[in-house]
Amino acid sequence: MPTQENGSLLRQKRFLPYFITQFFGAFNDNVFKNVLLIFVAFSSTQALPMSSNLFINLAAGLFILPFFLFSASAGVLADKYEKSNYIRKVKIFEIVIMTFGAIGFITNSYGILLILLFLMGTQSAFFGPVKYALLPQHLKAKELVPGNALVETGTFLAILIGTIGAGFIASAEQAKWLAGISVILFAVLGYLASRHIPIAPASAPELTFRWQPVKHTKTTLSIAKTDKVIFQSIMAISWFWFLGATYLTQFPNFTKVYLHGGESAVSFLLALFSIGIAVGSQLCDKLSGHRIEIGIVPIGSLGITVFGFLIAYSIPHDLPQFSSLYSFISYPGLWPVFACLLLLGASGGVFIVPLYALIQHRSKVNQRAQIIAALNIYNALYMVGSAVLAIVALSVLGLSIPALFVLIAIINFAITIYLCFQVPVFLVRFVLWILTHTIYKVKHKNFHHLPENGGALIVCNHVSYMDALLLSAICPRLIRFVMEEDYAQFKPLQRFYQRAGVIPISATNKSAIRAALKSVEDALNDGELVCIFPEGKLTPDGEVQEFRRGVDLILRNATAPVIPIALKGMWGSYFSRYKGRACKGLPSRFRTKIEIEAAPPIEAAQVDTVSLRNVVSELRGGWR
Numbered sequence: 001m002p003t004q005e006n007g008s009l010l011r012q013k014r015f016l017p018y019f020i021t022q023f024f025g026a027f028n029d030n031v032f033k034n035v036l037l038i039f040v041a042f043s044s045t046q047a048l049p050m051s052s053n054l055f056i057n058l059a060a061g062l063f064i065l066p067f068f069l070f071s072a073s074a075g076v077l078a079d080k081y082e083k084s085n086y087i088r089k090v091k092i093f094e095i096v097i098m099t100f101g102a103i104g105f106i107t108n109s110y111g112i113l114l115i116l117l118f119l120m121g122t123q124s125a126f127f128g129p130v131k132y133a134l135l136p137q138h139l140k141a142k143e144l145v146p147g148n149a150l151v152e153t154g155t156f157l158a159i160l161i162g163t164i165g166a167g168f169i170a171s172a173e174q175a176k177w178l179a180g181i182s183v184i185l186f187a188v189l190g191y192l193a194s195r196h197i198p199i200a201p202a203s204a205p206e207l208t209f210r211w212q213p214v215k216h217t218k219t220t221l222s223i224a225k226t227d228k229v230i231f232q233s234i235m236a237i238s239w240f241w242f243l244g245a246t247y248l249t250q251f252p253n254f255t256k257v258y259l260h261g262g263e264s265a266v267s268f269l270l271a272l273f274s275i276g277i278a279v280g281s282q283l284c285d286k287l288s289g290h291r292i293e294i295g296i297v298p299i300g301s302l303g304i305t306v307f308g309f310l311i312a313y314s315i316p317h318d319l320p321q322f323s324s325l326y327s328f329i330s331y332p333g334l335w336p337v338f339a340c341l342l343l344l345g346a347s348g349g350v351f352i353v354p355l356y357a358l359i360q361h362r363s364k365v366n367q368r369a370q371i372i373a374a375l376n377i378y379n380a381l382y383m384v385g386s387a388v389l390a391i392v393a394l395s396v397l398g399l400s401i402p403a404l405f406v407l408i409a410i411i412n413f414a415i416t417i418y419l420c421f422q423v424p425v426f427l428v429r430f431v432l433w434i435l436t437h438t439i440y441k442v443k444h445k446n447f448h449h450l451p452e453n454g455g456a457l458i459v460c461n462h463v464s465y466m467d468a469l470l471l472s473a474i475c476p477r478l479i480r481f482v483m484e485e486d487y488a489q490f491k492p493l494q495r496f497y498q499r500a501g502v503i504p505i506s507a508t509n510k511s512a513i514r515a516a517l518k519s520v521e522d523a524l525n526d527g528e529l530v531c532i533f534p535e536g537k538l539t540p541d542g543e544v545q546e547f548r549r550g551v552d553l554i555l556r557n558a559t560a561p562v563i564p565i566a567l568k569g570m571w572g573s574y575f576s577r578y579k580g581r582a583c584k585g586l587p588s589r590f591r592t593k594i595e596i597e598a599a600p601p602i603e604a605a606q607v608d609t610v611s612l613r614n615v616v617s618e619l620r621g622g623w624r
Helices: 016-041 052-080 083-107 110-133 141-171 175-194 213-224 228-258 263-287 296-313 325-329 332-362 365-396 401-422 424-439 467-474 491-500 510-525 550-557 609-620
Strands: 440-445 456-460 479-484 503-505 529-532 562-568 592-598
Touching (some): 016 141, 052 083, 052 110, 052 213, 052 365, 110 365, 213 228, 213 365, 228 263, 228 296, 228 365, 263 325, 296 401, 296 424, 325 332, 332 365, 424 467, 440 467, 456 467, 467 562, 467 592, 479 491, 510 529, 510 550, 550 609
Parallel strands (some): 440 592, 456 562, 479 503, 479 529
Antiparallel strands (some): 562 592
């Protein structure tokens, strides 16, 4: 199966201008917001229209309010109009806002800056839906995970660099002039990058747009609920933003009170968290083999739980008061906290990348931007919810910040359990991928012959008890296996086999054979992949055995193509009958090289059991 490396996407015009545009948008947002908050924190009371605490809280509310008000309308517009031109108009709006923002910085007009912060939130709300809806139009399905991994990496690094850069700008000489020039410059750079984004035709040009934000919001949220998988993905992503908002909001006081660090230490923790998310996003792409692998989501969620707990319990006692960033970073007792925070961010990256890709891939083309708009609304709602939880936990219940971290880790653990029950097949498949690629050096060849859509009958030689696991792990789509009835009805695994779509068959029961053949036929007609091992049992000598005649019955009624696959190198495995029976004695091989090769599709009417066996034997060659 061909793979798509992240680096190659960054060299292509269909992705790079979009990536740069998105990066500068997130970067400039954080420069503006944080410079403003720093100026407010160090301004005299007379210069502000209200107290600094009220100003800061009002600023946070005004920035997030437009996501509730305008996201749905933005989603309709993004579906209705050509997207690259739409993005350029949004970026021009950003330049206008930043121009007035520069005037506000230079003239100390904090009331105007507060209004502009609301307009910045509005601009971000209108950019949000098109930002993710554009990707599936410029990227192939197999590039969505690498593309989203890069977007998440770029976004969180932009947030990090923008936040740190704001500190340097605000502390420089002539800071107000520098801040004004900077925000205009970054907005212009984002616009210039957007001019090179390729055309992305309107997804639903027939939509009629009227300025009805409340009606748009109701419609958008109802659209998001029509597909259970999409809605669950939206809820999961919004929960991640709930967690992220909770941690980021508590970092300053957590650092000051419990870690005895200063302002620079807060920036360091923010950097660790952001870098962790960037690393996790890239790790998700590598682990999933550049494909949408939902089975990795519960693993990311479990990591969030584990490292959330460990952050709270790894705080050392009797910490000194740190006078510098170097003394803070170099104190060995804090290194476990730093490691847990980095791994917490990495777990978050692993968690959200496949969810974003799934939403983009599964959404209807003419509703994609509206579904992303619904996601933004829920994200904003969950972030407000995180603030409410923090207020209740810290102020009403009197919990400490570490206790709050433990509380959200417990809630997240319950969500992890729920996810495992929702996607057990995908989770097991991903674990199998890790297991098989740990035990063996697996190489797959010509898997592009497997169709991305539609049914196909996979026919493979049977060497070991690991064969089905290997095929399931490396195939980008779910495979339904035809399995001997005794194994399929094994009580501890029977329910899981049913969820996985296993088709039981019995060579001695004619009714079971008829039922199995009917199930295979129906699955192929429904566009599913079905795999059968025509030998009916493990090979006793490593050679391809005679194919059973029942295969002819399947071929006779099959309208889907047949794809022969050969397993090479599994003879001699602990799970083969190399020693007379499988799993005898102790394993004697580890990290053995094996290869799984697919042949071009063959029309079912053109083959029978004899010719099909010859194809598989020739494909396998002399490598047993």
